[in-house]
Amino acid sequence: MNKKRILIAAGLGLVQLTVSQSANAQDSLQLKDVVITATKNDQKQSQTGKVVTIISKEVLERSHGKSLPELISEQAGIIVAGSSSNPGLNKSVFFRGAGSAYAVVLIDGIVQNDPSGNGGAFDLRLLSIDQIDHIEILRGGQSTIYGSDAVAGVINIITKKGGPKGNTIYGVASIGSYETLKGTIGLNGGVDGFTYNVNYTQNKTNGISEAANPVGNNAEFDKDGFRTGALNANFGIKLDKHFSVNPFVRYYYGNYSFDGGAFVDAGNYSILKNVAAGTNAKYEFATGKVTLNYSYESTSNDSHSSFPSFSQGKISIVDVFYNQKLNDKLDLLVGIDNRVMKLSSAATAPKANIFAAYSSLFLHDLSVFNLEVGGRYNKHEQYGENYTYSITPSINIIKEVKLFGTVSTAFKVPTLNMLFGQFGANLDLKPEKSQNYEAGVNFSFADEKFTLRVAGFKRDLKDAIIYAFPAGYVNQVSQKTKGFEVEPAIKFGKFNLNGYYAYVEGNEFNFVDNAIADYLFRRPKNTFGITAGVQATTDLYVSANYRYFGNRTDGNFSTYTVDTLPAYKLLSAYA
Known part of the structure; x- marks a missing residue:
């Protein structure tokens, strides 16, 4: 019997308070003129053949009631497992059918990584939307610029910085069901040669039970809520007209409750902490610049x-x-990158170092033609050397039509747990390597009031690292993935309509019965989404979002079988 379910969520944007000395009008830029920083060359979107999505400051300001995983999951070709469920569980990001650790998260252009995890992926719960200025998403292999893990895509999160001269206090407060409370308070401003932005976000909810109460059980399950706090501080120091230094500090604390299984109530909880500090420094001159991160x-x-x-x-x-x-x-872009990773919770505190040198050439606006060509050399102290490359041409056939494509390689290094961990460690592991292909077309008409992007991709991954019981971690299998995405958008006066359809299929190692299967766990072949919004008044924006997720498979570790999970739909409204 087929079961159809529809989940309805309502967001309350409830109280927004801002105290400031001046208001800055947001510049109205067309998408083709938006500058992308994630390519490390400050390119306009019209000058690159990469598949780029910009989540603008305007969209983020309308999304205070959402979490970052929820917002990312609304984009074409990206599945964030558990984005709409209990916040206490990890939010795995699946880019274009790749596994959950094959995408890189950047904050202000700096790679984020968690060496303690089996995959090394950054946890998207660590940032609040209230602390973000805008987000750049690049699909496809990006290892030439960002190294390990950038196999299927990159998410570059740009945090809020600076402010007008003087001091500005700003804040956002919201309240929702299940005793949900969220508040952000910040202070920004600047004087000649110095700017700052310091903000703190507190979030808590009692939530609902993560586990479903089995039929016939009359005992009430407890609620699984969370409590988080996040501090983000950015500073800008202009030493002279050429040289600037931009230090930052971030701290995150989260206490998350979770149950013992789908139908098992438990008082489990986890405490997650993240501390980051560093700086960005730039020296600019007439025809170039040097950047340190x-x-x-x-x-x-x-x-x-x-x-x-x-x-x-x-x-x-x-x-x-x-x-x-x-x-x-x-x-021309030339760079070097050095990373030292340490598993400090292990008894021997193992560590690994990877050094890289990379370079890219960007040819742009040569009549109708643009081209990016790049390469990267990597040296890992454990497995040795490997190389990657990327070739991205694009052709603006006419002003309204652009063809684009990419041929690239990417890689993922074995994590510290795989090399040195307690269970199945293997010092002979090699990096996972992928060959990536991408092609598509972009249409833009009526001054971008109507746009349509269609992109297809194919990815072949070899030397994939799997856990093969009882041997442990080994390089064993190859994985193949292919699919396409269709993204239309319409702007008509105060009305906006955005949608997407994404299809993906592939094979991968099945960790339930230890075999290669012709399907992808937790990733549906078909996903569809549409968002409609209207600027009802100067201060009121109303939107609705509908998303469809097709059938998908997952492992049932109670029966050690592969189960097919039914399709589901999500409908949300936000004001």
């Missing part, structure tokens, strides 16, 4: 359940790159 990050997760665990990882990153404008149509 340094970051030190420590992440710990203390889980209290019937299987208690504690993990802590630390990573320090130094990334120095040089941009040179060779002429009005040709730019």
Whole structure:
């Protein structure tokens, strides 16, 4: 019997308070003129053949009632498992059918990583939407610029910075069901040569039970809520007209409750902490600039359940790159990157170092033609050397039509747990490597009042690392994934309509019966979404979002079978 379910969520945007000395009108830029920083070359979107999505400051300001995983999951080709469920569970990000650790998260252009995890992926719960200015999403392999893990895509989160001269206090407060309370208070401003933005967000909810109460059980299950606090501080120091230094500090604390299974109530909880500090420094001159990014990050997760665990990882990153404008149509990027990762919670505190040198050439606006060509050399102290490359051409056939494509390679290094951990460690592991192909077309008519992007992709991954019981971690299988995305958008006066359809299929190692299967766990072949919004008044924006997720498979570890989960739909309204 087929079961159809529809879930309805309502967001309350409830109280928004801002105290300031001046108001800045948001510039109205067309998408083709938006500058993308994630390519490390400050390109306009019209000058690159990469598939880029910008979540603007305007969209974020309308989304205070959402979490970052919820907002990311509304984008084409991206599944954030558990984005609409209990916040106490990890939010795995699946880009274009790839596994949950094959995408890189950046904060202000700096790679984020958690060496203590099996996948090393950054936890999207660590940032509040209230602390973000805008988000850049690049799909496809980006290892040439960002190294390990950038196999399927990159999410670059740009935090709020600076402010007008003087001091400005700002804040947002919201209240919702299940005793949900959220508040952000911040202070920003500046004087000659110095700017700052310091904000703190507190969030809590009693929530609902994560586990479903089995039929016939009359005992009431407890609620699984959470309590979080997040501090974000950015500073800008202009030493002279050429040289600037921009230090930052971030701290996050989260206490999350979770149950013992789908139908098992439990008083489990985990305490997640993240501390990061570093700086960005730039020296600019007439035809180029030198940029330094340094970051030190420590992440710990203390889980209290019937299987208690504690993990802590630390990573320090130094990334120095040089941009040179060779002429009005040709730019050069050259950089070096060094990362030291440490599993400090392990008895021996193992660590690993990876050094890289990379370079790219950007040819733009040569009549109708643009081209990006890049390469990267990597040296890992454990497995040795590997290389990656990327070739991205695009052609603006006419003003309204652009063809684009990419051929690239990408890689993912074995994590510290895979190399040195307690269970199945293997010092002979090689990096996972992928060959990526992408092609598509972008239409834009009536001054971008109507846009349509269609993109297809294919990814072949070899030397995939799996846990093969009882041997442990091994490089064993190849995985193939392909699909396409369709993204239309319409703007008509005060009305906006955005949608997407994404299809993905592939094979991967099945961790239930230890075999390669012709389907992807937790990733439906078909997803569809549409968002409609209207600027009802100057201060009121009303929107509705509908999303469809098709059938997907997952492992049932009670019966050790592969189960097909039914399709589901989500409908949300926001004001």
